[in-house]
Amino acid sequence: MDEKKIYIQQTAMQLFSSQGFFHTSVQDIAEACRMSKASIYKIFHSKEDILAQIVRDNLNHIIHRANYARNEQSKQPRDQLIAKLSREIEGLVEHREYVWMLYQSASINKQSDNIKALLKQGQLIMVNWHKDTLLETFGADIEPFVWDLAICMQGMSREMIAFAEKVDRYNFDFEQLAEVLVTSIESIIKHKTSSASVFSSEDMEPFNLQGHYGEIDxxxxxxxxxxxxxxxxxxxxxxxxxxxxxxxxxxxxxxxxxxxxxxxxxxxxxxxxxxxxxxxxxxxxxxxxxx
Structure with a gap:
């Protein structure tokens, strides 16, 4: 991948993040890059092609962080969970333009099977990582409703980052935020009156990666x-x-x-x-x- 291609992707991601995928034209990208539309089309077939490459590259970073975080070591399971979540939140903040781009362009996955598959893969990797991490921390007792907890945890972390974008604040303590998430999950577990789940293991079986998040070189x-x-x-x-x-x-x-x-x-x-x-x-x- 040459430097010009990377530069186009970075510029396009900023535009997709700030004004949305559908409200950004190839002409907008070309002007922001100080290039002609013809120069853009020599490298990418379409605006959707640019988006697909952005998603693919960021997905590789997500896989890298998930695999790296699995190796975090700590004496206490709770401290280990906080450390892992802190790293995840830090990663979301670092890639906030990408995260916000996905929020701004929520309907793009209806336009392309390729992009839809890439987005789904990224979502599955993270929810499976949350599920496995919660089981490692809290044990088999939460297994009947662990998918509910994993989805809640993923939703809370993403919404916090999305709201941080709106108030333009990213200088918070990542460990403190991770502590809030863990305390919230602990409260759900403590006050849960039954082992009934919204998303059962049977429901989620087609989405269970069995600990295989994908490997990248x-x-x-x-x-x-x-x-x-x-x-x-x-x-x-x-x-x-x-x-x-x-x-x-x-x-x-x-x-x-x-x-x-x-x-x-x-x-x-x-x-x-x-x-x-x-x-x-x-x-x-x-x-x-x-x-």
Whole structure:
């Protein structure tokens, strides 16, 4: 994926997020990118094609975070759940333009089987991850109604992020927010008068991934994320600043592929690149892959 393609995707996602998919034209995207419509169509077949690629790339990041969060370790199951949810919420905030784009374009999945399948896959991965995480924390006693709890947890976290967009506030404590979610789930469990469920295991069997959330190649994700960082620097940074930032990214990439990367060098480069707020999302992903 070249830098121009990534730049078009990033610009389109911002427009889809702010004004909706159907209210954004290819001409709008071209003007925002300072390109011609013909240049856009040389890379993407249609506006829907751009959207499909955005969804696909963000889905890979969701899978990466879900798989990474499964490895979180903690002495107490409750603390472990809070740590996992905190990471999830942080990820949703980091990718809030994507999340808000989906809220703004709620009906897009009616237009394309391809996009509908991608969106469904992302939803299934996260609700299954919530279900399995809740079972690990609270045990088999909640199994009869665990899908209800998982759907509630997923809905609460997403609505909080969506509302944060409206009030323009993202500087909250992620662990504190995760604590609120866990306390809410504990209250539901404590005050539940029966094991009856709205969504039974039989209802949800077609959607049960059995712990298999999908795997992505870590080096492929690294390469694509490096390309995204380079594209952002190339198209968004002033000319006089580009050289030092590109050199830092290239040095980071070179060190990553060494047989024995120098930890001090990698950490120094991560810290330098994180100084730019617009790069922090992708640098966090790179840091997680390296760790």
């Amino acid at each position: 870590q080096k492929d994700l690294w390469d694509r994320t490096i390309q995204q960082v380079r594209a952002f620097i190339h198209y968004r940074f002033p000319s006089y600043e580009k050289k030092q930032w590109v050199e830092a990214v290239d040095r980071l990439n070179q060190e990553f592929y060494e047989s024995e990367p120098e930890m001090i060098v990698m950490e120094s480069l991560f810290c330098f690149l994180e100084k730019n707020e617009d790069l922090q999302i992708n640098i966090n992903i790179l840091r997680e892959i390296f760790q």
